[in-house]
Amino acid sequence: xxxxxxxYGPGALDALARALGTYExxxxxxxxxxxxxxxxxxxxxxxxxxSARSPGAPDLETRLLRSGRGTQGGIGAAxxxxxxxxxxxxxxxxxxxxxxxxCAAERVRAASAPPGPGHFPSALVRxxxxxxxxxxxxPGxxxxxPGxVAPCREPLLAVPMAAGSEASRPGxxxxxxxxxxxxxxxxxxxxxxGRGLYTTTVEATLLLGRGLIIAVPPGxxxxxxxxxxxxxxxxxxxxxxxxxxxxxxxAAGDLPRRVPGASGRTxxxxxxxxxxxxxGIYRRAGRIGLDDPG
Amino acid sequence: MDQKKLADEMRQIREELAGxxxxxxxxxxxxxxxxDTGRRIDSEGLAAxxxxxxxxxxxxxxxxxxxxxxxxVTYGSQGCAAVYPVGEIAxxxxxGDEGLDVDLLHEEFPPIxxxxxxxxxxxx
Numbered sequence: 001x002x003x004x005x006x007x008y009g010p011g012a013l014d015a016l017a018r019a020l021g022t023y024e025x026x027x028x029x030x031x032x033x034x035x036x037x038x039x040x041x042x043x044x045x046x047x048x049x050x051s052a053r054s055p056g057a058p059d060l061e062t063r064l065l066r067s068g069r070g071t072q073g074g075i076g077a078a079x080x081x082x083x084x085x086x087x088x089x090x091x092x093x094x095x096x097x098x099x100x101x102x103c104a105a106e107r108v109r110a111a112s113a114p115p116g117p118g119h120f121p122s123a124l125v126r127x128x129x130x131x132x133x134x135x136x137x138x139p140g141x142x143x144x145x146p147g148x149v150a151p152c153r154e155p156l157l158a159v160p161m162a163a164g165s166e167a168s169r170p171g172x173x174x175x176x177x178x179x180x181x182x183x184x185x186x187x188x189x190x191x192x193x194g195r196g197l198y199t200t201t202v203e204a205t206l207l208l209g210r211g212l213i214i215a216v217p218p219g220x221x222x223x224x225x226x227x228x229x230x231x232x233x234x235x236x237x238x239x240x241x242x243x244x245x246x247x248x249x250x251a252a253g254d255l256p257r258r259v260p261g262a263s264g265r266t267x268x269x270x271x272x273x274x275x276x277x278x279x280g281i282y283r284r285a286g287r288i289g290l291d292d293p294g
Numbered sequence: 295m296d297q298k299k300l301a302d303e304m305r306q307i308r309e310e311l312a313g314x315x316x317x318x319x320x321x322x323x324x325x326x327x328x329x330d331t332g333r334r335i336d337s338e339g340l341a342a343x344x345x346x347x348x349x350x351x352x353x354x355x356x357x358x359x360x361x362x363x364x365x366x367v368t369y370g371s372q373g374c375a376a377v378y379p380v381g382e383i384a385x386x387x388x389x390g391d392e393g394l395d396v397d398l399l400h401e402e403f404p405p406i407x408x409x410x411x412x413x414x415x416x417x418x
Contacts, residue, residue: 036314039395055312055393062392065371152312182333187312191391 012036013096013128019103021122023047030107036100038152038187040091044105047090048118056094056152058189058198060087066194088119089127089142090196094187097135098127099150099202131198138202140209149208151186151201154215172203173212180213297328300413304330307406314342315373318387319410320345321378327384327414335389344377344387352379365403367396378413382410 011024016034023032024047027231032042040054053059063083067077075083115201135141141148172195179189190200207213308314308330316331321342323347330335351366357363367376373391376399380386386407 037397038311038393055395055398058393153309181332183308183315187393188315188391191313191393 012100012126013132015100016096016103016128017121017125019291020049020125023105024121028105028107028191029109030105032103034095034100035102037098037102038094039098040095042092043124045118047121048120049092049124050116050118051094052088052091054091054094056098057087058191058194059091060084060189063194063196066192068194083114085119086196089124090198092124092128093131093198094152096132097150097197102225116291135198135201135205138205138209140205140207143209144215146215148205149186149201149215150196151190151204153185154217155183155185156180156189156204156213157182157216158213159211172199173207176200176204176207177212183195186233209288297415300328300410300418303406303413304328307388311394311399311402313373313390313392314399315389315391316340316387317385318344320387321349321384322379322382331389340387341378343356346386347385348377348379348385351377351381365400378407380407380414384411384414386410401414 019032019034025042027046029045030131033041033043034040034054038054038056040052040056042049043051060083063069107233135148138148156176158177172193175193175195176186176189179192185193186201186204187197189195189204190197193200204213208215304317304319305416307317316329316335316407318329318331318337318340319327319413320341321327321399322345324342326341329335329340331337331340336355346370347366348363355361356364364380365378367374373389374394376388376396378388379400389398390399
């Protein structure tokens with residue numbers, strides 16, 4: 001573990017491992033909500049892990065749809081099982097590489113737990129620890145004080161001309177360079193491409209090591225704010241209007257009204273249509289009782 | 295209104311919750327106040343759409359006597375767009391990808407909306 005990860009989530013995997021160990025001993029069947037950044041949800045049956053989801057890692061559906069495999073005549077049952085397992089490990093990696101602030105279990109009856117093989121928590125923890133350690137041994141991680149790319153925290157920016165040097169190489173590296181716009185993190189890119197978070201983080205860290213991308217420190221780049229000089233008088237006007245109104249719940253009638261043909265461009269059309277059109281609306285409204293007072 | 299404070303708040307929203315890709319603040323009549331959006335998003339168009347959608351949602355809750363409008367969320371196959379009223383003068387649009395935990399978003403948002411409302415109405 002490196003300084004940056006320690007600062008953000010000291011021992012996230014340790015916290016996860018402790019909780020999973022307890023649930024394994026208790027042979028818990030139910031769901032575990034892991035709070036933190038990005039956090040996630042684990043599905044357990046008799047202490048074994050059946051499923052894992054995290055906002056930090058693409059789920060099965062995203063992996064299939066975004067990578068295009070879901071639309072190419074489907075995938076085999078064996079491949080699907082394999083992918084399900086990879087998604088599960090990837091979600092646990094996402095939780096462990098971030099911050100874990102707590103785990104809350106909710107028991108359900110065994111019958112309502114999803115079917116499928118369970119994974120031993122110890123195997124999950126061991127593999128996740130191996131991944132975290134492997135990440136820190138990559139060339140891109142060793143040379144940098146914070147270590148590997150923090151996949152859910154650090155926006156990535158492709159160095160100008162870097163895309164050209166990778167253009168001839170297929171695969172994740174080129175996709176990362178194309179999507180690293182200074183706003184997207186490795187996690188965001190994993191979702192866009194339908195690749196795993198771990199794979200994307202490894203690739204991103206390697207690109208970092210080769211100087212093709214840079215990791216933008218949190219709060220580094222913002223897109224330009226809106227037209228401030230326009231916004232200020234507008235807000236003042238809206239505030240005045242809000243203040244002048246008698247107190248009470250916000251009513252739909254207070255919304256700005258758009259009058260047909262107000263711009264003048266469609267005046268002729270509006271004159272011809274408005275009378276007949278509005279009658280129609282009122283007639284229909286009357287039928288379903290919308291204009292019925294009280 | 296402190297533009298920098300608003301920009302910081304918006305950037306923090308995106309950095310704190312995994313899955314938020316873009317945010318924008320607009321006045322209720324659809325004029326963009328500030329945007330933290332990627333290149334592919336037309337932020338002015340987004341502000342206008344959000345205002346129109348929120349207006350419709352507000353009318354719907356009023357006409358159906360569902361109380362006060364909390365938010366309007368549109369789901370697509372590759373993510374969602376949530377629009378929250380900010381006080382009575384503005385709105386906040388949040389775009390998320392497939393990974394965004396929308397329940398968590400709704401849980402965490404009330405204090406954020408209060409802070410944005412305070413920034414917008416701050417006369418200093």
